[in-house]
Amino acid sequence: MSFNLKYDQGRIRKYHYFMLLSLIQKHKQISRTQLAEITKMSNTSVGKIIKELMNDGLVIEVGQTEGEVGRRAALLELNPAGTYIVGVEMDWNAIHIGIVTLTGEVMEKKYLDFNAKQEAEAVLERIAQEISGLIGKAGSEIADKIIAVGVSMPGLISWPGGEALMVPQFHWENVPIKAYLEQKLDYVVYVDNHVRTVLLSESLFGNMTEFRDSVCIYVGSGVGGAVMINGEMLRGYRNTLGEIGHITMEPDGAMCDCGRLGCLQTFVCSSEIEKQAQKSMKEVIAAYERKEDWAVRLIDRAREYLGLAISNAICMYNPQGVLLAGPMMEEFPALGDHIQAITNKYVWAPLRNSFHIIRPSIGKDSGVIGASALVLDEFLRFSNDDI
Incomplete structure (x- = not known):
């Protein structure tokens, strides 16, 4: 991979780069010509950015389709092995942690029993340790490509501050989840209410696309x-x-x-x-x-x-x-x-x-996939929302 996604945010957050990446995610498979038609960009400009996305390992070619004049056009899709997200679902009786691809596939996962009577700091400390352990188990090929951590949980959660203002199920108030985990893990952390992550996951990967x-x-x-x-x-x-x-x-x-x-x-x-x-x-x-x-x-x-x-x-x-x-x-x-x-x-x-x-289509891993969708949505939001 030509750069580390985690640290090279300045380079990758270019408008057209993310616009094309977002469109490829939305359409699942699409050609360069179709991207040029949708964006009104030149074929040359699209080609240069796609080359960059491919060099960065985020996009791959997957077969061909008929072009307008009978020529074969290569189809593009997100590379499942291009980068990864850690998703954490906190429920009233369990914590689910997984490493998820950009296409919503769970690569590694771990389920933990959760006692809601525990102090918040002890719970977050354990989550941080388990995330580190899961990343270590996944190996350097995956660990080096993790871009961020998403946390999905019930309750009132501040955005983008990631503070649990009130979680009646856990008896938590004003718990700085984002700040605590970022300090422990050295990754950007996004935290939001589980209902939003359900809608995001179905919109990115499921029945609401x-x-x-x-x-x-x-x-x-x-x-x-x-x-x-x-x-x-x-x-x-x-x-x-x-x-x-x-x-x-x-x-x-x-x-x-x-x-x-x-x-x-x-x-x-x-x-x-x-x-x-x-x-x-x-x-x-x-x-x-x-x-x-x-x-x-x-x-x-x-x-x-x-x-x-x-x-x-x-x-x-x-x-x-x-x-x-x-x-x-x-x-x-x-x-x-x-x-x-x-x-x-x-x-x-x-x-x-x-x-x-x-009805939802994502099954038992929906919480972890939803937490990763929270990150992916932020990752792609530099695109053109009007397209």
Whole structure:
């Protein structure tokens, strides 16, 4: 490799360099001629930059396609072995660490048990040690090409400061995750909420690649959201845009754990359904499948409020794709049955059928891949957002 990506940021952050790299990532396979047509750059300029990208090991040629006048044109794609990202997923009971390629393939990984009662510094120290160990195990060929570390976790996270302002699941407040890990690891570290990383990973590698305007609604023990417009993640003033779980749906509804009445999550999240049923979610699902009236009422109500929430998000953000993700959607996919029709029932008429409701495609490593997608998105953001 002609340079070290980690330290030579000044050279690689050239506008056209990243614009072409971003387009190759977006299209997966594309020719030089097609890149010139999209960017309005000359074939010569495109050729020079592609040569640079290939010399840097980021792009490779993979076969050929027919050119406009019958000539064969080489296809370009990202080089999976060109550079790597460390992805870290912090969940309430486990920490997952992986080394991920630019194309979203997990090369090395390690799962750690996580005790949320531990002090934050002890947890971060262990994460730093485990990352160093995993990089060492991967060998110098991979270690020398790691560009940054991404961390995906629940809670309110400052951006770009990477401070965990409040993580109720861990009982953390004002924990400087980015600063601590950067000091220990000597890598740039990006930290963000796990719902955003889910949407980013599906947008870069999964079922949302064709949608530039998208919304993610994440249903688990709580409800979260994320929004991308023209391929750009929206964050809001305090990086809390998308907290759809705390939108008031019924002013006189049930008490939410936030202390307010009738929040969306009191109707659809697993912890609230369990509280109201006085049974585990598995028992509720089993009763629903047996068509017991009380369980059918609970789940039908949850589905109705979920459709209503999606319709509100569509009116606010006009997305083309709506990603339904999270443990509730994975473990109980019936919650999403008929959701398009329910949403259309509530949405403003001009927007009816303007959207696609999508399920995630990335499997068990989605958290680690999502954390790496956070880095890749930053890595590519020097491109032309209008293209």
